[in-house]
Amino acid sequence: MKGRTTIRFTGGALDGTVEEIQSKAATEELTWSKGSYFSVLDNGDIGVMNVGPKGFHQGWFGYSVEVYQKAFRTGSEIPYEYKVDRMIGRCAAITKTGKRCQHIHIAKGKYCPTHKNHTGESVPDELIV
Ligand SMILES: [Zn+2]
Numbered sequence: 001m002k003g004r005t006t007i008r009f010t011g012g013a014l015d016g017t018v019e020e021i022q023s024k025a026a027t028e029e030l031t032w033s034k035g036s037y038f039s040v041l042d043n044g045d046i047g048v049m050n051v052g053p054k055g056f057h058q059g060w061f062g063y064s065v066e067v068y069q070k071a072f073r074t075g076s077e078i079p080y081e082y083k084v085d086r087m088i089g090r091c092a093a094i095t096k097t098g099k100r101c102q103h104i105h106i107a108k109g110k111y112c113p114t115h116k117n118h119t120g121e122s123v124p125d126e127l128i129v
Contacts, residue, residue: 011082012066018077026078030068031086037063040127061100062089062129089129094121 005023007030009015014032039049040059049057064087068080091101093115100123103112110128111118 006077007080008077009068009080009082010071012068014066014068015082026070028070029083030070030080031065032068033063033065038129046126060090061123061127062087064088087129091115092122092128093118094123 003023004020005026006018006020007026009017009019012032013034033051036048036050037056037060039047039057039061041047041049041057042059049060064085067083067086069083071079071081073079089105089110091103091105091112091114092110093101093112095101101112101115103114105111105128106113106116109116110122
């Protein structure tokens with residue numbers, strides 16, 4: 001179909017999975033969330049939660065994704081090979097409303113692009129991934 005591309009994952013949790021996606025979405029890397037994440041629970045403990053219909057618990061601070069790398073196309077499908085697991089962490093800034101920023105932080109940092117020069121209050125180090 002025009003504008004659509006079939007991709008096939010090899011390795012990782014998606015090994016053997018075939019998907020049809022928008023051709024423009026077939027970028028060099030695709031990431032796939034494993035469906036679980038780290039969160040501060042209502043009782044203050046830190047735990048692993050599964051993403052539910054309402055999305056993340058308000059205390060979420062990180063989750064891991066699998067990264068798949070686009071490989072050389074040999075047939076009608078574009079192969080994507082499992083490369084690495086990567087942690088995605090939440091921005092550590094505490095906003096003016098007293099709540100933690102909802103955005104994810106940039107690679108090798110602890111703040112999102114909006115808060116990259118943040119000098120105000122942050123969450124404790126143990127909540128930064
Ligand atoms: Zn932020």
